[in-house]
Amino acid sequence: MAIQRTFSIIKPDATQRNLTGAINAKFEAAGLRIVAQKRIKLTKEQAGVFYAVHKERPFYDELCDFMASAPIVVQVLEGEDAIAKNREVMGATNPAEAAEGTIRKEFALSIGENSVHGSDGEDTAKEEIAYFFSGLELVG
Ligand code: RTP
Ligand code: MG
Numbered sequence: 001m002a003i004q005r006t007f008s009i010i011k012p013d014a015t016q017r018n019l020t021g022a023i024n025a026k027f028e029a030a031g032l033r034i035v036a037q038k039r040i041k042l043t044k045e046q047a048g049v050f051y052a053v054h055k056e057r058p059f060y061d062e063l064c065d066f067m068a069s070a071p072i073v074v075q076v077l078e079g080e081d082a083i084a085k086n087r088e089v090m091g092a093t094n095p096a097e098a099a100e101g102t103i104r105k106e107f108a109l110s111i112g113e114n115s116v117h118g119s120d121g122e123d124t125a126k127e128e129i130a131y132f133f134s135g136l137e138l139v140g
Contacts, residue, residue, distance in 0.1 A: 001081040005035070007128035008077050008086060009117035012070035013109050015039070020073050023116060026103050027077055030089045036076040036137050044068040050131070059112060066112060074132045078140070083125055086118040 008027070010020050024034060042050070047067035054060050077086055091102025095114060098105035108114040119125035129138070 003078060003080060004082040004122070004125070005076055005078045005129060006083045006086045006125045007117075007119045007132070008075045010073035010075070011113070011115055011117060012066060012072060013113035014107060014115040015073060016070050017107075019107055019115065023103055023107065026089055027086070030079075030085055032077040032079045032082055032086060032089070034075055035078045035140060036133050037073060038075075038132075038137075039071050039073050040132075041071045042068050050128075062112060076129055076133060076138060083119055083122065087120070090116050090118050 010023055014020065014023060027034060044064050044067075047064040048055075048060075051060065051063055051067070054063065057063075079085060089103060091098030091104035091108075093104070093114060094111040095104045095108035096111075098108070103116050104114050119128050
């Protein structure tokens with residue numbers, strides 16, 4: 001597997017509990033290098049664009065409110081097989097189903113307030129990185 005990049009978000013529930021460093025330590029321990037990172041606050045409209053794929057789902061409105069409720073940390077992670085590796089380190093969407101040692105098992109509060117986002121494929125990773133970062137911000 002080649003070196004890949006993936007897009008990650010440390011969500012409001014985690015930034016509000018000062019878990020950014022603990023979550024980053026998990027990424028780095030798994031061999032994922034943080035090659036870009038910034039703390040921003042989304043509007044509800046921007047959160048809606050980011051999660052537009054879930055527009056028809058019953059949790060969409062709640063999800064957009066949550067993602068706009070406090071600052072988030074957006075980041076680009078790089079490493080061998082980074083997309084799958086990041087999702088492995090994150091754990092299942094619902095923390096009750098997440099494996100021991102995963103970020104969501106240790107830190108998530110609920111299926112909605114689940115501490116992290118990670119791209120789900122190569123195309124979404126490229127799109128999500130380009131939405132939040134300029135080429136100038138992406139140094140290897
Ligand atoms: P993400 O996109 O945030 O990395 O999470 P994921 O792939 O594991 O899960 P996905 O199905 O894409 O859902 C996106 C986010 O929506 C919230 N959610 N809430 N209340 C609910 O039943 C529910 N289901 C999903 C979570 O914040 C989830 O991460
Ligand atoms: Mg997803």
